[in-house]
Each structure stands twice: as structure tokens, then as C-alpha cells.
Amino acid sequence: xxxxxxxxxxxxxxxxxxxxxxxxxxxxxxxxxxxxxxxxxxxxxxxxxxxxxxxxxxxxxxxxxxxxxxxxxxxxxxxxxxxxxxxxxxxxxxxxxxxxxxxxxxxxxxxxxxxxxxxxxxxxxxxxxxxxxxxxxxxxxxxxxxxxxxxxxxxxxxxxxxxxxxxxxxxxxxxxxxxxxxxxxxxxxxxxxxxxxxxxxxxxxxxxxxxxxxxxxxxxxxxxxxxxxxxxxxxxxxxxxxxxxxxxxxxxxxxxxxxxxxxxxxxxxxxxxxxxxxxxxxxxxxxxxxxxxxxxxxxxxxxxxxxxxxxxxxxxxxxxxxxxxxxxxxxxxxxxxxxxxxxxxxxxxxxxxxxxxxxxxxxxxxxxxxxxxxxxxxxxxxxxxxxxxxxxxxxxxxxxxxxxxxxxxxxxxxxxxxxxxxxxxxxxxxxxxxxxxxxxxxxxxxxxxxxxxxxxxxxxxxxxxxxxxxxxxxxxxxxxxxxxxxxxxxxxxxxxxxxxxxxxxxxxxxx
Amino acid sequence: xxxxxxxxxxxxxxxxxxxxxxxxxxxxxxxxxxxxxxxxxxxxxxxxxxxxxxxxxxxxxxxxxxxxxxxxxxxxxxxxxxxxxxxxxxxxxxxxxxxxxxxxxxxxxxxxxxxxxxxxxxxxxxxxxxxxxxxxxxxxxxxxxxxxxxxxxxxxxxxxxxxxxxxxxxxxxxxxxxxxxxxxxxxxxxxxxxxxxxxxxxxxxxxxxxxxxxxxxxxxxxxxxxxxxxxxxxxxxxxxxxxxxxxxxxxxxxxxxxxxxxxxxxxxxxxxxxxxxxxxxxxxxxxxxxxxxxxxxxxxxxxxxxxxxxxxxxxxxxxxxxxxxxxxxxxxxxxx
Numbered sequence: 001x002x003x004x005x006x007x008x009x010x011x012x013x014x015x016x017x018x019x020x021x022x023x024x025x026x027x028x029x030x031x032x033x034x035x036x037x038x039x040x041x042x043x044x045x046x047x048x049x050x051x052x053x054x055x056x057x058x059x060x061x062x063x064x065x066x067x068x069x070x071x072x073x074x075x076x077x078x079x080x081x082x083x084x085x086x087x088x089x090x091x092x093x094x095x096x097x098x099x100x101x102x103x104x105x106x107x108x109x110x111x112x113x114x115x116x117x118x119x120x121x122x123x124x125x126x127x128x129x130x131x132x133x134x135x136x137x138x139x140x141x142x143x144x145x146x147x148x149x150x151x152x153x154x155x156x157x158x159x160x161x162x163x164x165x166x167x168x169x170x171x172x173x174x175x176x177x178x179x180x181x182x183x184x185x186x187x188x189x190x191x192x193x194x195x196x197x198x199x200x201x202x203x204x205x206x207x208x209x210x211x212x213x214x215x216x217x218x219x220x221x222x223x224x225x226x227x228x229x230x231x232x233x234x235x236x237x238x239x240x241x242x243x244x245x246x247x248x249x250x251x252x253x254x255x256x257x258x259x260x261x262x263x264x265x266x267x268x269x270x271x272x273x274x275x276x277x278x279x280x281x282x283x284x285x286x287x288x289x290x291x292x293x294x295x296x297x298x299x300x301x302x303x304x305x306x307x308x309x310x311x312x313x314x315x316x317x318x319x320x321x322x323x324x325x326x327x328x329x330x331x332x333x334x335x336x337x338x339x340x341x342x343x344x345x346x347x348x349x350x351x352x353x354x355x356x357x358x359x360x361x362x363x364x365x366x367x368x369x370x371x372x373x374x375x376x377x378x379x380x381x382x383x384x385x386x387x388x389x390x391x392x393x394x395x396x397x398x399x400x401x402x403x404x405x406x407x408x409x410x411x412x413x414x415x416x417x418x419x420x421x422x423x424x425x426x427x428x429x430x431x432x433x434x435x436x437x438x439x440x441x442x443x444x445x446x447x448x449x450x451x452x453x454x455x456x457x458x459x460x461x462x463x464x465x466x467x468x469x470x471x472x473x474x475x476x477x478x479x480x481x482x483x484x485x486x487x488x489x490x491x492x493x494x495x496x497x498x499x500x501x502x503x504x505x506x507x508x509x510x511x
Numbered sequence: 512x513x514x515x516x517x518x519x520x521x522x523x524x525x526x527x528x529x530x531x532x533x534x535x536x537x538x539x540x541x542x543x544x545x546x547x548x549x550x551x552x553x554x555x556x557x558x559x560x561x562x563x564x565x566x567x568x569x570x571x572x573x574x575x576x577x578x579x580x581x582x583x584x585x586x587x588x589x590x591x592x593x594x595x596x597x598x599x600x601x602x603x604x605x606x607x608x609x610x611x612x613x614x615x616x617x618x619x620x621x622x623x624x625x626x627x628x629x630x631x632x633x634x635x636x637x638x639x640x641x642x643x644x645x646x647x648x649x650x651x652x653x654x655x656x657x658x659x660x661x662x663x664x665x666x667x668x669x670x671x672x673x674x675x676x677x678x679x680x681x682x683x684x685x686x687x688x689x690x691x692x693x694x695x696x697x698x699x700x701x702x703x704x705x706x707x708x709x710x711x712x713x714x715x716x717x718x719x720x721x722x723x724x725x726x727x728x729x730x731x732x733x734x735x736x737x738x739x740x741x742x743x744x745x746x747x748x749x750x751x752x753x754x755x756x757x758x759x760x761x762x763x764x765x766x767x768x769x770x771x772x773x774x775x776x777x778x779x780x781x782x783x784x785x786x787x788x789x790x791x792x793x794x795x796x797x798x799x800x801x802x803x804x805x806x807x808x809x810x811x812x813x814x815x816x817x818x819x820x821x822x823x824x825x826x827x828x829x830x831x832x833x834x835x836x837x838x839x840x841x842x843x844x845x846x847x
């Protein structure tokens with residue numbers, strides 16, 4: 001079997017950080033090689049070296065047997081290394097074909113763009129991938145899953161033999177993941193080697209042939225996936241065995257009601273939603289991507305305006321049309337997209353933690369007590385075990401899990417009685433994940449009312465005292481904590497089934 | 512355990528380095544200023560004279576104050592094109608109150624300041640509540656204030672001959688009374704007082720923290736439960752009030768409210784902000800940088816005039832400096 005990539009003794013330093021310490025990595029033809037490690041372990045840095053984004057400080061990189069030293073992503077691309085970033089980098093207002101061949105557009109003899117050939121070339125690639133795609137439609141109108149296909153096609157258009165995928169399933173639903181895996185299988189059989197970065201363990205077992213694990217910038221080991229258990233991979237990643245917590249779920253049914261919403265409506269994602277939430281309860285919101293869970297959270301928080309419906313906090317009717325009113329009423333919302341909506345990335349840890357409660361640190365003239373801010377921030381840093389060199393570190397330099405903890409600290413400081421966590425562990429590594437679970441449980445135990453929105457069913461089942469399931473903007477039912485994944489999925493597709501049935505009936509009638 | 516200790520001290524040094532890096536722009540801008548001063552001093556003996564230095568400072572006062580107003584708005588990732596004509600409008604308001612209505616200074620000057628605050632609040636309202644992009648909202652208001660100034664005055668300047676002491680606001684020298692060797696005009700004193708106050712607001716108050724947060728990530732601030740609309744209006748109002756200070760300084764210096772001038776000042780102000788290292792995309796900037804930027808513009812204009820370079824060429828040089836300053840900044844950023 002041919003070896004596509006052979007990296008040895010890779011070294012990389014950033015100011016003050018030894019990011020990679022003599023790391024090795026090998027990729028064979030036709031294999032999916034999972035690269036695992038907690039956030040900050042150095043996976044991305046290693047792949048950025050392979051794809052020419054960073055220069056290495058030491059070690060050797062061989063691509064298809066030849067020593068290489070890429071001076072930029074373009075050179076790596078020409079050498080057959082393609083990368084699909086977690087954040088897709090397509091131009092929304094251009095068509096699929098235009099995106100794929102940007103900068104390499106075919107021209108006719110007069111130097112004018114040959115749009116027909118452009119579309120044909122794009123079509124050929126998708127045919128080879130066996131994917132149905134309208135190459136003439138604008139990328140911005142497509143789902144994330146489709147856009148990802150465009151990215152893959154773009155990488156293939158460079159004849160990439162090596163494809164790096166960074167968390168490709170983070171924003172996909174089950175059907176889309178299935179489709180992606182089918183394409184990965186096909187690429188494998190064409191001899192493409194794939195580096196697969198993901199935090200989802202079950203995917204790794206399902207899709208990968210080998211696993212390389214990294215920790216703290218070092219190579220820990222490489223294993224054959226089929227001979228390795230998830231538990232082994234996790235202990236390689238964190239350097240210890242994670243104890244499985246014994247989950248005692250308290251009975252909260254007799255507690256007082258913290259939040260009650262009645263007949264909330266907004267557009268097609270929030271249709272007549274009613275539910276209530278007790279103090280000390282963790283209510284899980286399950287559903288497929290686009291079921292309207294985030295949208296419900298956003299109207300309750302006043303981030304989007306309600307079309308109709310009523311919100312009661314502690315029994316009082318509240319009119320909430322801005323986040324500031326929601327926060328005054330004691331509701332906090334931790335967005336699924338913490339980088340855009342949760343944090344001010346360019347500001348430091350202490351500022352981010354104090355942002356929602358800043359009035360507490362100001363005199364009557366608005367002059368800030370900086371010492372008090374720093375003191376409060378350091379208290380939270382030790383309480384939540386936020387790993388940061390100091391409270392003055394910019395949050396963009398922290399790992400995903402630690403960034404999430406900063407957001408949590410911000411809301412703990414604000415002391416809201418009702419907290420809505422939207423995908424609290426997205427992009428967070430296993431170690432930090434169980435710490436965040438612990439924080440959520442402690443919050444509930446202290447009497448906070450909590451909503452957890454999550455696309456990961458095991459997470460919902462593990463945390464929730466009660467589960468609300470949504471489908472296409474409707475709340476389709478509530479389930480007890482000990483429900484099965486199947487029961488949840490049944491409700492998560494409830495309205496789709498009924499509309500399918502209706503369609504079937506109609507087609508039966510017409511035939 | 513050991514690991515973390517080593518790490519944090521390593522990163523502590525790192526943050527020092529980072530701080531030095533962050534201040535780099537101001538360091539270079541300041542070096543540039545010194546370089547220009549030395550260069551002009553060598554080129555002409557008339558440059559480094561107390562009287563000339565004072566006239567440079569005097570010339571900086573109006574643009575400097577306007578640039579301070581512009582800096583506040585630009586750090587929020589906004590822009591205020593109306594600072595120049597708003598300044599004139601406020602001078603005209605002062606003229607109406609003091610000369611046409613014959614009111615005393617202690618009413619006329621707060622009146623003009625109030626007009627500035629109110630006008631700023633209006634721009635802020637358009638930007639925050641009506642979601643009009645700042646460029647458009649303040650472009651519109653720029654023309655509105657220009658037209659209003661001309662309409663109120665009937666196209667003729669209003670003189671302040673009847674208001675005793677008005678000229679002293681800018682050209683008198685309290686410092687000169689105490690230290691006759693340094694007859695620094697009050698206008699310059701006011702510039703530095705405004706700069707210190709603005710710098711304090713920016714770095715030490717809730718408003719300042721929100722100004723930076725608005726420019727870095729407005730949505731995250733809003734979703735933290737902060738009433739971002741209200742704070743934006745506060746920022747634009749404050750900028751408007753500072754423009755009024757510039758208006759009074761200018762009127763006092765030329766002893767009149769000239770309704771036809773003002774347009775074009777906003778570009779000098781923005782140039783000073785940019786040379787001083789404040790990012791037009793928001794979230795970054797300092798008042799010290801802006802003051803250095805404003806001084807660079809005045810020094811270049813003054814020095815070239817002393818060297819008898821025609822005015823047309825002075826403009827060309829100023830334009831080139833703007834591009835050079837921002838390019839130098841990009842170069843440094845690209846390297847890290």
C-alpha cells in the first residue's frame with residue numbers, strides 16, 4: 001500500500017507555546033485516518049502544516065514520497081493536498097460551478113469566460129462523486145450539507161489525493177452524515193487518503209481505518225480502529241480513564257414553576273409552542289437540525305421578536321422583545337455559536353466574563369473598578385477550572401471547551417434563574433464535556449431552571465430530567481428521562497411522518 | 512503542577528510582548544512625528560521656534576478635537592461623516608444665541624454644546640433604531656447641517672464682536688499667565704483636556720468598555736443583555752457634543768461662525784484617526800494615537816508651508832502619509 005503522507009519529528013513553536021513536539025503522522029492510500037485529541041492538542045496545527053498554512057520549525061514532510069516544504073496553501077493544493085475547513089469558505093453569491101473554479105475559470109479563444117464549459121466541468125465532478133447537484137444555483141441558498149459537497153468537489157477539482165476534513169459532520173443531520181460517509185467510501189476506493197478530524201467517537205469507529213491520537217502537542221499513538229475501543233481512545237486522549245458519573249436524577253415535579261410559555265409563534269420555526277419549566281429542572285430539547293429549537297430559545301430570550309404568545313417568569317407575565325429585557329427578567333441564553341454570539345473574541349477573559357454584569361463593577365459615574373473585575377474573573381477561572389494563562393488572555397486564544405466555560409462564567413456572574421444552553425458542548429473535547437455536564441447538574445441542584453438544546457441524543461438522555469421534542473417548528477411531545485433514542489426520534493420526525501402519510505393518501509386517492 | 516507554572520510564566524512574558532506589539536503602532540506613529548519634527552527643523556531654522564510650535568498646536572486644536580469625536584464612533588465600527596458640518600452648525604448656534612439673541616456666554620456656550628449632543632443623538636437614533644448604515648446616516652446629516660447652517664445665517668457669517676471674552680476661549684492663554692515662557696493657547700489646553708477625558712472614558716468606564724465591545728462583536732454584546740441601541744445613541748451623542756466643542760474653538764479663533772466652512776474637516780479628522788492606528792473595522796484604537804495622528808497632519812502642513820511648498824503639494828503629501836501609515840500597519844500585522 002502506498003504511503004501518501006509521511007510526517008516525522010514535526011516541531012512548531014508559537015510565541016510562548018511549544019505547539020508541536022516531535023509529532024509523527026502517516027497517511028496511506030485509500031484509508032480514512034482519524035486524528036484525535038482534545039482541543040488544543042495540536043491537531044489543527046499539524047494539519048495546517050500539512051496544508052501549507054503554517055511553516056514547520058523542524059522535522060520532515062513527505063507527500064507521495066517527495067520531501068516538501070510548502071510556502072502556502074496554493075502549493076499544497078498543487079501537490080495534491082486539499083483541506084475542508086470546519087468553517088466553510090465559499091462565496092455565497094456565486095454559483096456552485098463558479099465557486100469550484102474560482103481563479104481557474106475556463107476561457108474561450110478570445111479570453112472571455114466560457115460559462116458553459118465551466119458548468120460542464122463542475123457537473124463532471126459531481127457525477128464522479130455520484131451526487132445530485134444543480135451547479136448553476138447560488139451557494140448561499142443551499143444547506144450546509146450541500147455546501148460541504150461543494151467544498152469536497154472543489155478539493156477534488158485539484159485532483160487532490162489527500163483530503164483533510166476538519167469536523168465535517170458538526171453541522172449535519174443523520175441523513176446528511178450518511179450521504180457524506182457514502183462519498184468518503186467512494187473516495188477511499190478511488191485511492192484518496194482522508195485525514196478525518198472529529199470529536200464524535202461513534203463516527204470514528206464507523207468510518208476510520210486507523211486512529212492517531214495527540215495530546216498537548218505530542219504524538220500519543222496510532223491504532224487500528226477496529227481493534228481499539230472508544231474507551232481506549234478516550235484514555236489516550238485525556239491521559240487518564242474518565243470515570244463514568246452515576247446519574248441520579250432528582251424528582252422536580254413538585255418544585256415551583258420558573259418559566260411558562262404559552263402558544264409562542266414566530267414564522268415557520270416556532271408554531272404554537274407551550275411548555276413549563278420547574279426550578280431545579282433540566283429540560284432537554286431534542287429534534288433534528290432546523291426543528292426550531294434554537295428559534296424557540298431566541299424568542300424566549302428576546303433575540304428575535306415574538307409574533308404571538310405569552311411568557312411567564314415566576315408566574316408573572318413578561319413582555320420580552322429584547323435580550324436586555326430577558327436578562328432583567330432573569331433569563332440567560334448561551335448561544336450555539338459562541339464565537340459569533342457568545343464571546344467578544346478580541347477581548348480578554350475578564351472583560352467577557354463581566355460583560356453581562358458590568359453595571360455591578362461601575363461607580364455611579366460609570367467608572368470601572370478594574371481590580372474587582374479581575375478578582376471576580378480569577379474566582380471563576382479557578383471555580384470552573386478555565387485553562388488560561390491569566391484573566392487577561394484574549395478569549396480567541398483559548399480552546400473551545402475553555403471558551404464555553406468563559407460564556408458559562410459570564411452567565412453565572414449575571415445570576416439568572418433560568419438558563420438556556422444551546423448546544424453547550426459543540427466543538428468541546430471529551431474532558432471539558434464531562435466538566436460542563438457537571439456544572440449543569442450543579443446549577444440545577446442549586447435551584448436554577450435549565451433548558452438544554454442538543455443535537456446529540458446521548459447528551460440529551462444523560463442530562464435531562466424531562467425531554468421536549470420538536471419537529472418542524474412544532475413541539476411534538478414530552479418524554480421522561482429514561483426514554484430511548486428511538487422514542488425521541490419517533491417524535492422528532494412526527495410531523496414529517498404525518499405529512500408523508502397525507503401525501504400518500506392524496507396520491508392513493510388520485511391514483 | 513510544575514507544568515502549569517512554567518507555562519504561565521512563559522505566557523506572562525508573552526503577554527508583555529503582546530502588549531508591546533499592540534502599542535507598536537503608536538510607537539511608530541510617534542517616531543514618525545519625531546522624525547518629521549527633526550527633519551523640518553534641519554531643513555529650516557524657522558520651524559523649531561516657540562511661536563511656530565505654538566501655531567502648529569493651535570492649528571491642531573480644532574482638527575484634534577474633531578478627531579477625538581470621530582475616534583469614539585470609529586471604534587464602535589461606525590463612522591461619522593457629519594463631524595465637520597456639525598461643528599459649523601454648533602458654531603452657528605453659538606452665534607445665534609450670543610450675537611443675534613445677545614445672550615450671555617454661560618447660556619450661549621452650553622446651548623451650543625447641547626445642540627451638538629442632540630444632533631449626535633439624532634444620528635445615533637438613525638443608526639441604532641432605524642438601522643441606517645452609519646456611513647449613509649451621517650452622510651445625510653452632513654448635508655443637513657451644512658444646509659441648516661447656511662439657511663440660519665442667510666449665507667453670511669455671524670461675528671462675535673459683542674461678546675466679550677469669546678475670542679479668549681481659543682486664543683487666550685491661561686498657562687501663559689502663570690508661565691509667561693509658555694504662552695500655550697487655551698484652545699490647545701482644551702484639546703488636551705478633551706483628549707484626557709475621552710481617553711479616560713474609553714479605558715476606565717462602562718461606556719468605554721461597550722464602545723470597544725460594540726466594535727468587536729455587537730451581537731454578542733446584545734445577547735449579553737446589553738441595550739446596544741441605547742449605548743450607540745450615547746456614543747454618537749458624546750461625539751456630537753465633542754464636535755460642538757470644536758465648533759466653539761473654531762468660532763472663537765476666527766471670531767466668527769462661518770457657515771460655508773466645515774465640509775472637508777471630517778476627512779482630516781478621519782485621517783488623523785487612521786494615522787493614529789485606530790482600525791476602521793472597529794474594536795481597536797486609542798486617543799493618544801489620534802492626537803499623534805492629528806499632530807502629524809499639522810506638522811506636515813506647517814513644515815511644508817515653511818519650506819514654501821505650494822499648498823496643492825501639501826495635500827498630496829498628506830494623502831500619501833495616510834496610505835503609508837496604514838500600509839505600514841498592514842505589513843506588521845501580516846508578519847505575525
